[in-house]
Amino acid sequence: MDDQAALTSPITSLEAAIERCQSLGMRLSRQRRYILELLWQHQEHLSAREIYNRLNQQGREIGHTSVYQNLDALSEQGIIECVERADGRLYGHLSDSHSHVNCLDTNEIIDIQVTLPTDLIEQIEARTGVTITDYRIDFFGTTAAVQ
Numbered sequence: 001m002d003d004q005a006a007l008t009s010p011i012t013s014l015e016a017a018i019e020r021c022q023s024l025g026m027r028l029s030r031q032r033r034y035i036l037e038l039l040w041q042h043q044e045h046l047s048a049r050e051i052y053n054r055l056n057q058q059g060r061e062i063g064h065t066s067v068y069q070n071l072d073a074l075s076e077q078g079i080i081e082c083v084e085r086a087d088g089r090l091y092g093h094l095s096d097s098h099s100h101v102n103c104l105d106t107n108e109i110i111d112i113q114v115t116l117p118t119d120l121i122e123q124i125e126a127r128t129g130v131t132i133t134d135y136r137i138d139f140f141g142t143t144a145a146v147q
């Protein structure tokens with residue numbers, strides 16, 4: 001893998017996330033590693049406060065400021081995901097393009113890889129005159145409907 005590919009290929013594991021930090025020249029402090037480990041372990045979308053609480057419950061001492069600074073740095077570098085919601089930001093372990101199923105009952109966001117049929121993409125391109133290079137879909141639903 002050449003350097004460029006190494007910096008743009010999807011991150012598929014905690015080890016790959018750590019390697020990406022290193023190849024970007026980011027310092028890998030203990031706190032930064034804790035955050036990455038937590039996100040890969042839970043694979044949920046968590047707020048900075050939840051991340052802070054869970055790490056401290058695990059006995060991994062980390063300050064509020066450190067949590068916020070590390071989350072900013074990791075999301076800016078594309079190592080983790082940052083989801084903007086009306087009630088604040090959430091962070092997830094997946095950094096490459098993926099879609100979300102938003103459960104309106106539980107407020108949970110479930111990551112899902114969705115590949116649209118080529119003819120649908122072509123229709124969208126024809127209608128808009130824009131060549132589609134990437135997409136992320138937000139699905140919304142309730143748990144009650146699925147039995």
Ligand SMILES: [Zn+2]
Binds near residue numbers: 081092100110111
């Ligand atoms: Zn996600």
